[in-house]
Amino acid sequence: MNILFVVSNLSYPPAEGAHDQTLNLIINLIKNGYIVKLQGFIKSDSSFDLDRLKTDIPELKLGKFENYSTNYIFLAIKNIFCRRKISHELFDIIHFEGFGVLTSVTNYRNSHSKLLMSLIDPWARRQKRRMLASKSTIHKLVFFVSWKIAYWLEMFFLKDYDAVHLVSADDLSNISLDYPRATFIDIPVFFEVKDYKKYRRTNDVLSVLFWGDLNVPYLSEGFLFIIKTVIPFVSNVELKVLGRTSKSVYLKNHDIDDVDFEKIAFITWVDDVDVFISDFDIVILPDKNGTGLKNRTISSMMLGMTIVGSDFAFDGVAGEHGKDFFICNSQNEYIETLNLLQKNSETLAIVGKSANKTAEQNYSKDIVMKEWDELYRRLLNK
Template structure:
C-alpha cells in the first residue's frame, strides 16, 4: 500500500504495519496545506506512482491526483469542500469574503463532480456528508468511517457530577477559525449574558490563542469574575474533566467534530448546536444535548445547574455512543473491510 497524505495526517503507518504483518507499507508522499489552489495546481502536476495494491489519497488538495493513478485507490476526503465553502459563505458578514467563499464552493463542486467518480471509494467521516455527496454528485462509491477514540487511553475521565457553588462551563475551539469566533460572540451575547443573571456561572474560554487576539476580535469580551480566557493548558483532559458542562454552539462546519467526540468520551455533559453534533447518532435520552436556540441553552443549563443526576445521565448516555460507534477496534475493522473491498484481498491482523 502506498499513498499521498497530509503531513500532519493521523494515519500512523508504523503502528498499522505492526498490527498487520502481511501489509507492506510502501512509498507514502506527504504534502502541507489543503487548499483549493493546491487542488487546481495538482491537475497539471505530473505524479508517478510505484506499483501498489492500494493507493490511499488523503485530503481535498489531492482530489485530482487519482485520475493519474492506474491502481486501486481510495480518497479520504474527510468532509466535502463544496458544502464547507457554502456554509462559510452563509454566515460570513463581509461581502468580499462571502463572494470568495461562494466562488470556492462553485470550484469545489466542479472538482468533486469531475474527480470523485474516478476513485474506487471516497471516504468521509460523517454519515450526513456521505448522503449529501451521494445525492449531489450521483455517486455510489462514497463510504463513511468516523474517527476513532481509544477510551482506555483517555484520562482522567470525569466521574464527579456533584453540585458546586458555581456551574463551570467551558467553551472550547480554535478561535482562529472564523465561524468558531462568531459562535463564541453569539454565545456571549445570547446565552452567557442572560444565564449569568439567573444562576452562578463561571465561563472558561479555551480558544487556542492569546487573550489579546480574542479581545481584539471581540472588544465587548472583558475578563471578569465569571468569564475567564485560558490561553494554554498543559493537560487538556484534566482541564476539561474539571468542568461541569462543555458548550459547543458552532454556527457552521462540516464533518464530525473531534471536540464534540472528545468531550463525550471524557464523560463531560455536552451541549451544542446541530453542527456540533452533525453526523453523531445520539439517543432520544440525550436529545437535550442539541440546542437550536439561545433559549434551549438557557433552559438546559438551568436544569443541569441544580441536578447532578441529570448531568450524570446525560454524560453516561453520550459516553456510551463513543464506546458503541467510535471505539478504535471497531473503526480499524471498518478500514480493513474497506481495503479488502478495494483490492479484493484479506487483510489479517496479528492475533
C-alpha cells in the same frame, strides 16, 4: 498489504484534529502489520517536524513532501496539470486524503493500485455552508465561486476512485446524491476508550468550558454569541476558554466593549486535555458552521461529559438530543438548557454516562479499525 498515503496537508506534532486522525490511522495500520508510506503536500503555515516524525514512527516510510502557500482549491487545480513521476514501488492501495489532492488521481489512473479518496471535510459542502452563513456580500460571492469550483472538481474526479471515504452517514446521505457516479462509504473517526469517571458535582457554581480554536472565524463567532447573549443570563456560572489563544491576543484582534472579560479565564495550553476537561460540568460547542465529525464532540463524549452545542457541533454524530447531549441553536435554548443543568446535577450525571456509552459503541478504536481493515480488503477483491 502496502499502502501509500498522499496527503493535502499535515502538521507534526499534529495541530489539527484531522491531522491527528490521519496519523492515528497510520500508526494503527502499522501495528496491524500494514506497510505504509506517506507523502504529499504541506501548507507553508503548518508546523511539520519531519525529523521528529521519523524518530516517533520509525516504521513509517516517507516519500517526498512539497510545500505550498495557496488554499486547497488552487492546489487541486494545480494538481490537474502537474505530472509527477510515479514510484515504481508496488502499492496495493493508494489512499488520498483531503480535497487538495483530489485531482492527483490523474497521475495514478494507469496504476494497478486501488484508489481511495478520503474527504474528511467535504469541500464543496463546506464552501456552500460558509456562503449561506456569511453576512458579507463580498464573502458570499467568494464562497459561491469556491463552492462551484469545488463542486465541479468533485463531480469530475470522484468517479475515478474505487471508493470515496466520508466520516459520517450524514455526509454520505447528502453528498452521494450530488455525485451519483462515485462509490461512497462512511467510516467515522476513532478514539481510545477513556477511563470513564462518574460525574460528581463539587459546588454550586456551574463550570462551563468553551473548547475550540478561536482563530477559526465560525468558532470565534460562536464564542462571541455565547459570551454576549447567553452567559450573562445564566445564574451562578463560571466560563473558561480552551481556544489556542491568549485573552490579550483575542481582545487585540476583536473590538469588544460590552463583555466583562475579567470573569472569563483563557487557557492557552494544558499538559493533559482529558484530565483538564474532566474537571468541568459542561463542555459548550456553539459552532456556527463546519462539516464532518467534530473531534471535540466525540472526545468529550468519550470522557462522559455533558455537551451543549449547536447542530453543527453534532453534525453526523451518533446519539440523541436530551439523552446523550443537548442541541441548542437559539439564545433562549442555550439559556434554558444551562439554567436547567445548573439546578439538576442528576441530569448531568445521566447524560454524561449515556454519552460515554454511545461514543464507545460507535467510535472506539477496535471497532473503527476493523471497518478500515474490511474496507481495504474489500477494495483489493474488487
